[in-house]
Amino acid sequence: MKHLSLLPMVLCLASPLYADAGGDRLHQIAHFFEDANVLSGPTLVPCTLSRGTETECFSIKVKAEPKSYTPGPWCPTSVTDDADKGGIWLKDGEVLDVDGAFITNLPTLFDDEDWQLFDPAAGDVRVTDSKAACEAAARPDVDPEYNNYCVQCLPEYMAEDASMTYVIPLEPQDSWLTNSARSGSGIARNGIRLDGPAPVDAILDAHTIAPFDDCGGHVNTHVGYHYHAVTDCLDGAVADGGDAVHIGIAMDGYDIFSHTLVDGTTPTDLDKCNGHVSEGVGYHYHAGAPGSNAILACLKAETGCSSENPDAVCDATARPPRP
16 A cells, blocks of 8 residues: 655644543644634534433534645546556455556456446546536446446535534533444544445445545545545644544544554454543544544444534434435
8 A cells, every 4th residue: 555644743632632621622622623624613502412412512614625635646547557646445454556457457356347447448547527427426326327437526526615514522422322423433633524434335336436545535525525544644643641643533522543552553442433441541432444444333422413504503313304
C-alpha cells in the first residue's frame, strides 16, 4: 500500500474531552477541532438522543474539506497507471491499491469473468466523469448504464455552501442495547465524517468499484468527502493520559483513538464496539483496522444527529425522510 505523508497532527488536550472537571467543555472541543474547516460552533444546544434521552449536546458546523491535504486520487484512467494514479479498495480485511493492474485483475480477484472496467483495445478505464454520472453510479440501485465503471465523485460536485452539522452529547448516555454505527461513527478532528461501513455488496453486484483515496475517503453528493477507513492520514501526537492517538469523537460522545497503541500493538481487550477502559482515560473506542470497512462496529451509548441542514433540531429518535 502506498504511503501519503501529511503534516503531523498536534493534540494539546490536557485530558480527555469527557473528563473536563472545570466545565470549559466548549473551549476544549473548539481546540480539538482547530484544524477542521469549522463554519460555526461549537455551541450548546438541547438534543434528543437515539433512545429518547433529552440532554445537552454540542453542535458544530463544518465543511467537509481537510486543510492538510487535497482528497484523491480515486480511479486510474489507464491499465498502465501505477498506484500513484488511483486510490485503495478494501477486501477480506486487506487494503489493495487501485492501480492499472488491479483493474485488469478484477475477474480473477472476484472469480467473475463479467468484470470489464476497461477498453481492451485502448486500455482506457471507464470512469464516471460528471456529477450526473457519479450520482447514477453511486446510488444503491446502480444505473445499468454504469455497470463496469470505476465510480468517483469529485469534491467540486458539491455546492459551494455545502456543510454538515454534528450534534453530539456532551456526556455519553450509555444504553442497555448497543447502537448501530451504520449511519455514521463520528467526526474526525479534521472535521471529516467517520462514516459507517461502505455498501460494498451493492457496489460489487453492479460490477463497479468506488475506490477510497489513500486516506480512506471518498465523496458522495450528500455528505461530501468522508472516511470509511482510518489510515495514517489521521496519525499525530498522543493526548495526555491516552494510550493512542486521539483522532475523533463518536456520535455518542465517547472519544475515538487510533487502531494501534503507542507501542505499535493493538489492544486485545476491546468489546464488540471496539471500545475498552484504560487508566486515566476511561471508556473510549479504537478505530477498526483500515481494511475492515468498519471504523466502529457499534456504539455503546445513545447517539446524536448529523445533518446537511444546520438549522435542524436534533431528535435522533425521528425516522429519516425517505430519499
